Amino acid sequence: MSTILECKGLSHSYGKKKALDDVSFTIGSGKIVGLFGPNGSGKTTLIKILAGMIHDENGTVSICGNPVGIKSKAVVSYSPDIMPYRNDRKIADILESYALMFEDFDRKEAEEVLEELEIHSDDLVGKLSKGNSEKLQIIIAMSRKAKLYILDEPFSGIDPVARENIVKTILRMMPEDSSLLLSTHLIGDIEQILDEAIFLKDGKIVLHKPVDEMRDEKGQSLSDEYMEEFR
């Protein structure tokens, strides 16, 4: 199993406040990893560093052997925790811009999956419901044949039934040898698909283990483990 992502001694501060403090971990290929922690624990800062949105960090990041830059961005598909598309943009225009900028973007697949979810290319982003906007974001991110998918809070506006379908869609669209780093508060909904879990607290990793190992050790679910750690 090759390493897709390796972080060593990663730190970042906002003024005097440390958002990340000496974070080190690796993610192997084909793994689905959950990133958990309370608000302000540093999840989004970590994800932004990996996606190349923050450059002012200490420590090293290696994605498929490359530091964060053009080469890493070509193999990382990132979906942020807010809606990044302007309301006045047509979905077709967004797909066109992705097709132009990312060689691994499969526009046909994106259109097909969006049609399955009754989101049409001619629609304006502003006309979509909150749930559909988030589905759009996830589908666009997953329509790339990337090595590492990073989804930040992807399910917050999606109802439980649709969430189940979206999780299935993510698994269907994801290439086998790719990895997925997923940050969410809805642990119960994704627990079954996770290989590993990372718990972040005050910018530090307090736990990084395979989910099966966690269950075997204490005989409790990931949600229970989370509650125990952060209560």
Add this chain to the structure above:
Amino acid sequence: MSKLDRLELAETRKIRIFITGVVIVYMLLSVICAAVSNGASTDTALTFKIILLLISALGTVVAGVIMIKRFYNILFTGDGLVKFAYPVENNAHLNTNLRCGLMWIFSILTIIIAGLWMSDVITQDRVEDFGAGNLFGDLRESFQSNYLSNPDLKAVIAVIILVIALIVVTVNFYMSFIFTLTMAGRICGKYNILQKNGVIFIAGIVMYYIHMIVVAAMSWIENAYSEYWMYQGGYNLFERDWIFVEEIDRPLANILVYGVTAFIMYRISKTILDKKLDI
């Protein structure tokens, strides 16, 4: 042309066509009016020239505002979360904005200069002109009446220097807005400030005062320089060519000062985007 340039042009296609179209329509109206008047009554032709100037000025400002707003979107809205994920250097977004923004602004300025020039040619200078179309002729006439050697060549050189000065000053002003946004973005990112528009406002005021100080300093230096030459006998040194030197010295000073400061602002903005980005 890079992929990012093509994307930028595609995303601003409609608004660019609309604004440039409006300016072209007014240019044609101005030229047609100058041709129809044919020296009989110059009032309407003059009015259309003034309208063309106003419309072009407005078009230039709107084009600048749209492109600066697009850079703002990259640094301060969700747009950046998409665009900084593209597999390009971060500074490519700065370069693309500068290229597309300035290309658009200069296209509109070219249309207005072409319109004024065509009006002047058609009316054979019977309509009072604003100097843009007839700049070369005026300079040549001035150099000829003062018995300068090679008046044509000197007029061409003077016009080229004036046009370059205009371009450099325009680039500097555009770059000032981009630099202000980049600095504000850096401050907001470093200290996690959520009141981003407040930081932009303060950075804008600071940049405005810096510009005022530069303008005042330039004016003071130019006056001191003129006096120096007057006492040192610049006229005796250059003899008749003193008139030519007087035409080009201030534009050259502007090219130097505004060119160097624009380059410094560009380098700082590029470094922030490449090494200190935090959105």
